[in-house]
Amino acid sequence: xxxxxxxxxxxxxxxxxxxxxxxxxxxxxxxxxxxxxxxxxxxxxxxxxxxxxxxxxxxxxxxxxxxxxxxxxxxxxxxxxxxxxxxxxxxxxxxxxxxxxxxxxxxxxxxxxxxxxxxxxxxxxxxxxxxxxxxxxxxxxxxxxxxxxxxxxxxxxxxxxxxxxxxxxxxxxxxxxxxxxxxxxxxxxxxxxxxxxxxxxxxxxxxxxxxxxxxxxxxxxxxxxxxxxxxxxxxxxxxxxxxxxxxxxxxxxxxxxxxxxxxxxxxxxxxxxxxxxxxxxxx
Amino acid sequence: xxxxxxxxxxxxxxxxxxxxxxxxxxxxxxxxxxxxxxxxxxxxxxxxxxxxxxxxxxxxxxxxxxxxxxxxxxxxxxxxxxxxxxxxxxxxxxxxxxxxxxxxxxxxxxxxxxxxxxxxxxxxxxxxxxxxxxxxxxxxxxxxxxxxxxxxxxxxxxxxxxxxxxxxxxxxxxxxxxxxxxxxxxxxxxxxxxxxxxxxxxxxxxxxxxxxxxxxxxxxxxxxxxxxxxxxxxxxxxxxxxxxxxxxxxxxxxxxxxxxxxxxxxxxxxxxxxxxxxxxxxxxxxxxxxxxxxxxxxxxxxxxxxxxxxxxxxxxxxxxxxxxxxxxxxxxxxxxxxxxxxxxxxxxxxxxxxxxxxxxxxxxxxxxxxxxxxxxxxxxxxxxxxxxxxxxxxxxxxxxxxxxxxxxxxxxxxxxxxxxxxxxxxxxxxxxxxxxxxxxxxxxxxxxxxxxxxxxxxxxxxxxxxxxxxxxxxx
Numbered sequence: 035x036x037x038x039x040x041x042x043x044x045x046x047x048x049x050x051x052x053x054x055x056x057x058x059x060x061x062x063x064x065x066x067x068x069x070x071x072x073x074x075x076x077x078x079x080x081x082x083x084x085x086x087x088x089x090x091x092x093x094x095x096x097x098x099x100x101x102x103x104x105x106x107x108x109x110x111x112x113x114x115x116x117x118x119x120x121x122x123x124x125x126x127x128x129x130x131x132x133x134x135x136x137x138x139x140x141x142x143x144x145x146x147x148x149x150x151x152x153x154x155x156x157x158x159x160x161x162x163x164x165x166x167x168x169x170x171x172x173x174x175x176x177x178x179x180x181x182x183x184x185x186x187x188x189x190x191x192x193x194x195x196x197x198x199x200x201x202x203x204x205x206x207x208x209x210x211x212x213x214x215x216x217x218x219x220x221x222x223x224x225x226x227x228x229x230x231x232x233x234x235x236x237x238x239x240x241x242x243x244x245x246x247x248x249x250x251x252x253x254x255x256x257x258x259x260x261x262x263x264x265x266x267x268x269x270x271x272x273x274x275x276x277x278x279x280x281x282x283x284x285x286x287x288x289x290x291x292x293x294x295x296x297x298x299x300x301x302x303x304x305x306x307x308x309x310x311x312x313x314x315x316x317x
Numbered sequence: 318x319x320x321x322x323x324x325x326x327x328x329x330x331x332x333x334x335x336x337x338x339x340x341x342x343x344x345x346x347x348x349x350x351x352x353x354x355x356x357x358x359x360x361x362x363x364x365x366x367x368x369x370x371x372x373x374x375x376x377x378x379x380x381x382x383x384x385x386x387x388x389x390x391x392x393x394x395x396x397x398x399x400x401x402x403x404x405x406x407x408x409x410x411x412x413x414x415x416x417x418x419x420x421x422x423x424x425x426x427x428x429x430x431x432x433x434x435x436x437x438x439x440x441x442x443x444x445x446x447x448x449x450x451x452x453x454x455x456x457x458x459x460x461x462x463x464x465x466x467x468x469x470x471x472x473x474x475x476x477x478x479x480x481x482x483x484x485x486x487x488x489x490x491x492x493x494x495x496x497x498x499x500x501x502x503x504x505x506x507x508x509x510x511x512x513x514x515x516x517x518x519x520x521x522x523x524x525x526x527x528x529x530x531x532x533x534x535x536x537x538x539x540x541x542x543x544x545x546x547x548x549x550x551x552x553x554x555x556x557x558x559x560x561x562x563x564x565x566x567x568x569x570x571x572x573x574x575x576x577x578x579x580x581x582x583x584x585x586x587x588x589x590x591x592x593x594x595x596x597x598x599x600x601x602x603x604x605x606x607x608x609x610x611x612x613x614x615x616x617x618x619x620x621x622x623x624x625x626x627x628x629x630x631x632x633x634x635x636x637x638x639x640x641x642x643x644x645x646x647x648x649x650x651x652x653x654x655x656x657x658x659x660x661x662x663x664x665x666x667x668x669x670x671x672x673x674x675x676x677x678x679x680x681x682x683x684x685x686x687x688x689x690x691x692x693x694x695x696x697x698x699x700x701x702x703x704x705x706x707x708x709x710x711x712x713x714x715x716x717x718x719x720x721x722x723x724x725x726x727x728x729x730x731x732x733x734x735x736x737x738x739x740x741x742x743x744x745x746x747x748x749x750x751x752x753x754x755x756x757x758x759x760x761x762x763x764x765x766x767x768x769x770x771x772x773x774x775x776x777x778x779x780x781x782x783x784x785x786x787x788x789x790x791x792x
Contacts, residue, residue, distance in 0.1 A: 218340060
């Protein structure tokens with residue numbers, strides 16, 4: 035059992051500075067209770083990866099991370115034979131019969147574990163984070179399907195390796211590519227949106243030590259207003275936190291037009307977005 | 318209605334509204350119901366959402382249906398409204414009785430059942446500034462103002478009398494003055510406050526709408542109202558029937574969409590991402606291991622990027638379609654180096670320059686309509702536009718180019734210039750025509766769909782789903 039109830043999720047994630055809302059708490063709880071992978075999708079910087087890390091910290095589990103990218107293949111994701119070592123072994127055992135060598139070079143000793151296999155074989159509780167699933171090629175999804183539905187891997191030379199204990203799986207995606215229906219069907223789905231100003235204020239308060247509640251409130255409201263403009267890249271939660279840190283470092287206690295103008299680059303990273311914000315917000 | 322019946326009815330309604338809910342997902346939802354606390358309504362909602370709703374655009378429809386099948390409250394049949402006695406329907410969905418008077422009264426507000434309208438507006442103003450209890454207030458207001466008599470002994474529920482009586486929009490000026498407290502108008506503070514109050518007004522409208530639907534459902538059953546109140550998800554909306562608000566939503570969607578489409582294009586090209594073996598490099602590297610090629614090296618694949626020429630009908634008859642495709646062009650332009658866009662009504666102009674990478678999309682659209690030279694008489698003339706295109710920009714189309722024509726092929730009975738189109742299509746590597754009209758309407762009236770379709774393969778493209786399917790084939 036990972037969590038006792040959604041309320042338990044809220045409390046324990048809160049203890050490691052991850053503030054959840056109803057849907058986050060319930061989905062995280064269900065993923066543990068039903069033993070299903072959790073697919074967290076949403077714009078960049080709303081705390082998807084952070085969620086997996088928080089679950090790991092809160093439950094004391096080991097975090098294993100598979101970062102997806104274009105061209106990721108089985109050898110990088112699952113396992114690989116350490117063939118340099120195998121070659122050495124063959125050379126060292128000259129005069130040995132082929133059968134003996136053959137049995138010898140396909141054993142644990144020569145197996146290079148990659149994140150997915152490591153997560154399956156781990157004896158201790160594991161949170162498996164499959165990050166930016168949408169960046170990987172479609173073939174990787176096929177690989178994931180097998181692992182996520184049965185929690186087992188087949189290695190031809192060793193046989194089928196089933197999970198000793200089910201890892202807690204979190205997949206993240208920025209939705210740059212539509213994931214396959216089959217993968218989505220196997221997962222619980224959590225759409226993470228930008229937090230409400232109230233929640234964002236609390237996040238800033240939790241993450242930025244020494245910030246005044248009033249300034250945090252102003253920040254959260256201003257960022258919410260920026261997100262309502264049509265920007266190319268809306269400010270993420272992480273950027274709000276950065277902004278708060280910047281203001282603290284500059285010794286500002288008030289978020290007025292001048293302070294925003296001076297620090298706009300911390301939250302808006304496109305020239306056209308900055309121009310737009312200056313115009314719309316009257317800076 | 319038992320919980321199981323309710324679950325089945327709900328899942329059925331979701332499917333009817335266009336959400337693909339597989340039996341396996343339905344079972345997941347049931348599993349989830351077994352482990353959560355069913356009296357926590359928001360948990361229940363989240364559990365259903367996590368197991369059944371796997372795409373953000375389905376969420377608004379889901380929420381409407383959820384509120385109908387699992388209402389937050391049920392009307393008290395004894396409250397003298399003269400409705401039919403409870404038939405078991407009212408037992409389900411939560412113990413909390415309408416907290417009408419309490420919600421307002423608890424916070425020191427007026428008595429919601431008898432207070433005069435100005436008092437109620439004061440209370441609403443507080444709520445719009447962020448006080449708690451909006452849902453209870455909305456329910457009480459629907460109870461008081463939302464009912465209109467309809468025939469003998471029947472009644473109907475509406476949102477508009479509630480909104481007209483309380484008119485939250487007219488509170489804005491007063492609220493702004495209150496929030497700003499003497500600070501100057503027009504600046505950032507006002508923007509922020511306006512945004513926050515506007516958000517709360519929308520929440521109030523939603524709460525009223527939800528309660529009105531709930532009451533209608535109690536009187537005449539859930540299914541009819543469910544069917545009429547859920548709009549199809551964004552990607553299934555018809556381009557030609559899109560409303561202004563949808564367009565704004567669509568605009569927010571279009572960037573991730575274009576990125577998705579573009580990444581699909583690139584994904585296709587990267588299949589077989591390992592190029593040819595780099596023999597020399599492999600041999601050189603094998604020297605250190607005594608001639609055994611332990612590591613092989615491949616030559617990087619040469620990236621292949623198709624050039625895209627978009628020819629887009631921007632006349633009024635396809636205005637929303639054009640608006641959308643222009644946005645898409647803009648987004649694609651940011652992803653690809655070689656996209657050229659041309660707009661036409663009865664003459665044609667290159668509009669690529671308005672969509673320079675980094676340009677502001679809203680501004681680009683305004684400048685486009687003002688500056689581009691696409692209209693002579695204001696009536697679509699495909700034939701003339703094509704001739705002009707071939708004449709002025711014919712060299713844009715070459716053997717590497719994919720030519721994409723967007724329009725309804727309605728040419729106001731002008732000569733079609735099929736031959737010119739044939740020459741253009743022949744010069745291009747591929748040519749496609751996307752038509753936003755349903756196939757059934759092709760060839761009616763002045764439509765030349767089949768004639769043009771004979772020269773350039775024509776596809777129906779009425780919504781985002783069809784467009785995405787097309788772009789997948791494009792590569």
